[in-house]
Amino acid sequence: MRNFVAVLAFLTFGAVFTAHAADEAKPFITAKDVDLSQYLPAPPADDSAQTKAEIAELLAIQAKRTPEQEKAAIADAQENVWRFADVMGPGFDAAKLPKLAAFFDRVVATEDVVDDHAKKYFHRSRPYMVSEELHPLLKKSTSGSWPSGHSTIGYLMATVLGDMVPEKRNALFTRAAGYAENRLVAGFHYRSDTVMSRTGAALMAQKMFEQPEFTREYDAAKAELQAEMAK
Template identity: 90%
Template sequence: MRNFVAVLAFLTLGAVFNANAVDEAKPYITSKEVDLSQYLPAPPADDSAQTKAEIAELLAIQAKRTPEEEKAAIADAQENVWRFADVMGAKFDAAKLPKVAALFERVVATEDVVDDHAKKFFHRSRPYMVSDEIHPLLKKSTSGSWPSGHSTLGYLMATVLADMVPEKRNELFARAAVYAENRLVAGFHYRSDTVMSRTGAALIAQKMFEQPEFNTEFDAAKAELRAEMGLK
């Protein structure tokens, strides 16, 4: 009986691991296709005049941030495309758009693996690691600050969405800029981290759109989204 229970527990545990493996989104490209460490300049040193100026900017933002701004910055810490619902409208709903959801899960995975390599390469200290006067709104991370992964993802998601719904292109990129700005409000990044993310997002998007698998899933998701939104 003990052996049976042990085997059952092992099989159950294995099933859980297998399910997790199946559910994990596969990136469209990795740092092998786009090595940001080869395209981006090195970040300013922690004791540089630029970093000191950026710390001063963050302290100014921190001093005047309102409860509403803090709430928005915390909400934008979510790394998913549904943060763009305020631009896309009420029909932009994961439950109604499974193909869109699946596509952007892979987009998120793509940004994560590409940016993670660059963060480890550059290893820029987060603002709160340099100054104990910075009080972040979120749980502290020890990963590199350069470039901002959240900001890269925001601009990348805006790029893909803008190709699906060009009618909202300007609003999408404006929202991506707010998504990036909220990393400063949260005390998690320097402005230069977020500026550099624009380059990273453009490079990732360009290479991603060269992948046949991405284009097949993109076309299906685009058709689904435009149909749901009543666009021809």
């Protein structure tokens, strides 16, 4: 069994498909299989010292962010595996990899339903709801901030892709960390939201790999990807 929880615990401490396609995809697991409210601690209170410190960090990031950083943060608002094309190479394209595309649509759908349950349970306010000095780069969301769904899907996609292509694992996790960091640049999440996402991604990956349906689709997507990369 792949011990993704241990791997991501270590990390913690030491051509685009449309959103509609992902919305229509069937999750591999749901919150009934992985209830993050039972695994994650409660977030810091809005008036806590930690939240105030994190707000200060976000204001500092906001004051220094460059147009290039803003552009990257806005681009990384897309929740799909093709954001990793800069790591995977030119052949990493939805038109060339239909099985991989359909497979990762289901991975995205999985993260959505699992994290949505946790967000509603913890109901942490978004940073810009706490500080009017914060001006997010994207349309404001009223969903919970804990954990960060974008960061979770980034780490989850890096975990699965890294299992398919082990030689790129380190670069994929570096990219996932940048994907998560861009949630701070965008003014959408606290750093602790993104850190907590690593645990959620690890738990989801572990559970997904236990599902026969996931394994069948994973094997087909992996074979397609490796064949394309061998060209």
